[in-house]
Amino acid sequence: MPGARIAAGSAAFRRINRAMAFGGFSTFALLYCVQPLMPLLGRDFGLSPAQSSLVLSVATATLALALLGSSNVAERFGRxxxxxxxxxxxxxxxxxxxxxxxxxxxxxLRACMGLMLGGLPAVAMAYLGDEIEPTSLGLSMGMYISGSAFGGMTGRVLSAFISDFASWRIALGVLGAAGLYAAWEFSRSLPTSRHGATLPARGPGFVAGLRIHLRDPGLPWLFALSFLLMGAFITLYNYIGYRLLGAPFNLRPSAVGLLSLLYLLGIVSSMWAGKLADRLGRRNVLWLMMGLMITGLLITLADSLVAIVLGVGLATFGFFASHSVASSWVGRRARAPQALASGIYLFFYYLGSSVVGWSGGYVYEHWGWTGVVTLLAGLLGVGLAIALHLRRLAPLPVNY
Structure with a gap:
């Protein structure tokens, strides 16, 4: 019989969070290390911004498709x-x-990489949802997302600096080697799942599980919110580099790469928001963090480098806080199969990255940064309306 769920402060809790930090770090460092390389790839291969974005959008699209299948495979063969x-x-x-x-x-190659990386994010969220006790889940999910934020930041900064002083090929080689080390650390640190290692033969299949989650009064709204959140966030970072590399700023690629240090705010905000949501309730925190993200986005319209950095920082803080709250809400609310619910959430999350991230390139080509901000503000406005709607969501039954 499986034992009690794991609480904050225990040795098992620390081992899980160490492993998940490496898992989140590696996945998102490898996925997003190409983002600051997009202008360099455009120069080397003669590409438009929208064409250059394919090196990221294709990877997130295949990752989104893989998430649904990988969740089912993990439930059957071991997470x-x-x-x-x-x-x-x-x-x-x-x-x-x-x-x-x-x-x-x-x-x-990036498309294949995205397909393979799909085996971690949804499974990690389901693992945490099953193994960690509910009162500690917000903190644990926040720490996992913090590792993801640190990985995304480090991957971007390293690739920008290495490519500026060496080449983008060397940058990708260094990140690949770091990914191998992270996989070793993850494998030796993570305990085997005790509450969801395999799916019983009588358990719901994919179609039945999909019906269960889509009939829930709250989960479909959270799935839609993940599309809007990630679509807006990734598009912000996709094209802010083009703006800063051009006039009147004319920054070097390594200087633009430093903008990714703002991910440190995401590390702080995801853990802070997770603990705040555990205390005050997710419905009371989510809409405030969404509003902060919109505010930061609008500030980037200013023609001041300081204002742009401030605006991107606020948007980054708001995004990771919102994602931490929404993703832990999915883990808390979902019935079995929980991994499928996490997979659906992340499917829409990365679908937003691909669709909005790619189409934002065409908007930038024709209407510049003002057009990009207008597009993203509209998407986040819809997201804010969803977050306010979720405030009225009925609480879970006691025996849920």
Missing amino acids: KKVMVGSMLSGAVLTLGCAFASDYLHLVA
């Missing part, structure tokens, strides 16, 4: 094995990207 395999294969494929012969080859 830890699937997550470790995901990290190893993602690192190897990133090493392969360093030797891509042309842009088509690079995009194809």
Whole structure:
């Protein structure tokens, strides 16, 4: 019989959070390390901003598709094995990207990498939802997202600096090697799942599980919110670099890469918001963090470098706080199969990254930064309306 769920402060809690920090770090460092390289790839291969964005959008699209299937595979064959395999294969494929012969080859390798990385995010959220006691889940999910934020930040900063002083190929090689080390640390630290290692034969299948989650009065709204949140956030970082590299700022790629240090705010905000939501309730925190994200986005319209940095910082803080609250809400609310609910949430999350992130390039080409901000403010306005609607969501039954 499975034992009691794990509480904050225990040795098992620390081991899980250490492993998840490495898992989140590696996944998002490998996924997003190409973001600051987009202008360089455009220069080397003669690409428009929208075409350059494919190196990221294709990876997030295949990752989104993989999330649904990987959740079911993990429920049947063991979550830890699937997550470790995901990290190893993602690192190897990133090493392969360093030797891509042309842009088509690079995009194809990135598509395969996204497909393989899909074995970690949804499974990690389901693992935490099953293994961690509810009163500690917000903190644990926040710490996992903090590791993700740190990985996304480090991947972007390292690739920007290495490519500025060496080449983008060397940058990808270094990140691939770091991914191999992170996979080893993850494997030796994470305890085997005790509450959701396998799916019983009588358990709901994919279609039945999909019906269960889509009939819930709250989950579909959270799925939609994930699309809007990630779509707006990734598009902000996709094209702010183009603006800062051009007149009147004319910054170097390494200087633009430093903007990713603002992810440190995400590390702080995801843990802070998780604890705040555990105390005050997710419905009372989510809409405030969404409002903060919109405020930061609007500030980036100013023609001041200081104001732009401030605006991106506020948007980053608000995004990671909102994502921490929304993702832990999915883990708390979902019935079995929980991994599928996490997979659906992240499917829409990365679908937003691909669709909005790619289409934002065309908006930037035709209407500049003002057009991008107008697009993202509209999307986040819809997200804010959803967050306010969720305030009226009925609480879960006692025996849920």
